[in-house]
Amino acid sequence: MAQDALFERLWNGSAHMEEWTEAVSEGAVTRVAENIITVHTTYFCGSVTAIRTSDGLVLIDTAKPDTASQTLALVRTWDDNPIHxxxxxxxxxxxTSGIKLIDEEADAKGIPRPRIIAHRNVLGRMERYEASHGYNSLVQGQQFDKPGYVYPIGQRRPDEVYDESLALTIGGEPIELAHGxxxxDDATFVWLPRHRVLASGDFVIWVFPNAGNPRKVQRYxxxxxxxxRRMEQLKPAVLIPGHGPVVFGEARAAQMLRDGAEALEHLTRETLRLMNQGATLDRILHAVKVPARYLKxxxxxxxxxxxxxVRSLYHLYAGWFDGNPAHLKPASDADLAAEIARLAGGAHNLAERAATLAGQGETRLAAHLAEFAGAAAPGDAHIQALRAGVLQKCIDGETSLMGKAFYAVYQRDAERRSKG
Structure with a gap:
């Protein structure tokens, strides 16, 4: 009953996802349907769904490294049959990371490891993560504000891949996979027609769609x-998001799917409208907004x-050039900063003006000036202290976790420099 009450408050906006994360932090199991459960441990770990069949268990996803053991233990309190x-x-x-423990369990019992099924592009993703391991570790550490983070690689590859769709029957249970x-670019959603249960993967995550990450590859x-829209047409009775609590009831599942689609369609439509008029990225970024009615x-x-x-959409349709000729073959940041500092009468003037603007709430403009000042005088402790203060104002005014985290990376750099 307590979980039901919390869900209602999440749905109407009177509770935040942090409260749900706290509620499931010791591990929680949602009974989705007969012979189907979903395991939750934290919002930041993807949901894991287990399906009981006569051939053994089918798992949809496997948890992240630090929650895999807890997740598997919860599955085992429900069913101890082999994972098929x-x-x-x-x-x-x-x-994907929980597969290591699942394989170790199978090896210890002397039974076959489970087969893994995924979209074909998962193979390419895993190869790319190995090729760019250093960069990916750096970026992931910045995104979650964890300096020194090392991105785990080496998860077992899929045994079977598909392209557009795949229909399976495992132990008498029909399971349909579809790519989107x-x-x-490697995403799958899973439809269980007998139960009208939809496991959406990260197409539904209980926050605004993660399609614009500043330091990741192209999103769509x-x-x-x-x-x-394709999921909405299935008319699911239960929606299992990739992150967050399970949604029960056809009306609510449809609403969540429809609202997400409409918000994305709005951004796409408005971005393309301006692009087709020849607008620069700068104009588009400051013109295209999400109306409040979409922010459920x-x-x-x-x-x-x-x-x-919006920036990601521009790059999807237009490539990297943003329409500003100065950005086609730009000067180095250091040279540009030095010249602007000379024009301003010195880097200190830039930094002081940045601090003034930040205090007036003009954090976007202030950040530009603070970074110019910092680049023009990287060893000046006072300028770096002012820069750190401006970036702190940017953090304070930012709503997204990613925005806060990326600003924090450079705010820490400025603080370090301010101390010599």
Missing amino acids: TVIYTHGHIDH RGET APDWAVAL PYLLPKYDDPEFL
Whole structure:
């Protein structure tokens, strides 16, 4: 009953996802349907769904490294039969890393390891993570504000891949897989027609769609909307999001899918409208906004930011050049900063003006000036202290986790420099 009451408050916006994360932090199991459960440990770990069949268990995703043991233990309190098949909804580590423990369990029992099924592009993703391991570790550490983070690689590859759709019957249970592009190009959503249960993977995450991450590869907002519309047409009675609590009832499942699609369609439509008029990226970024009517309690920009999605949309359709000729073959940041500092009468003037603007709430403009000042005088402790203060104002005014985290990376740099 307590979980039901919390869900209602999450749905109407009177509770925040942090409260749900706290509620499930010791591990929680949601009974989805007869012979189907979903395991939760934290919002930041993908949901893991277990399906009981006569051939053994089918798992949809496997948890992240630090919650995999807890997740598997919870599954085992429900059913101790062998795991027959694992479905990766995509290749991110919070959905794939638990396979190591699952394999170790099978080896210890002397039974076959489960087969893994995923979209074909999961293979390419895992190869890319190994090729760019240093960069990916750096970026992931910045995104979650964890200096020194090392991205785990080496998860077992899929044994079986598919392209557009795949229909399975495992132990008498029909399971349908469908591919879509959204946060990733390797995403799968899973439909269990007998129960009218939809496992959406990260197409539904209880916050605004994560389609604009500033330091990740291209995301696909238009395709994300298409996938949500396809899921809506299935008319699920139960929706299992990739992150967050399970949604019961056809009306609410449809509303969540439809609202997400409409928000993405709006951003895509407005971005393309201006692009087709020849607008620069600068103009588009400051013109395209998400109307408040789309920002439902389960679509708040607490992780990604709609402005980041607009930039990603521009790059999806137009490439990297933003329409400013100075950016076609730009001067180095250091040279540009030095010249602007000379024009301003010195880097101190830039820094002081940045601090004034930040105090007036003009954090976007203040950040530009603070970074110019900092680049022009990287060893000046006073300028770096002012820069740190400006970036703190940017953090304070930012709603998205990503925005706060990326600002914090450079705020720490400025603080370090301010102390010599």
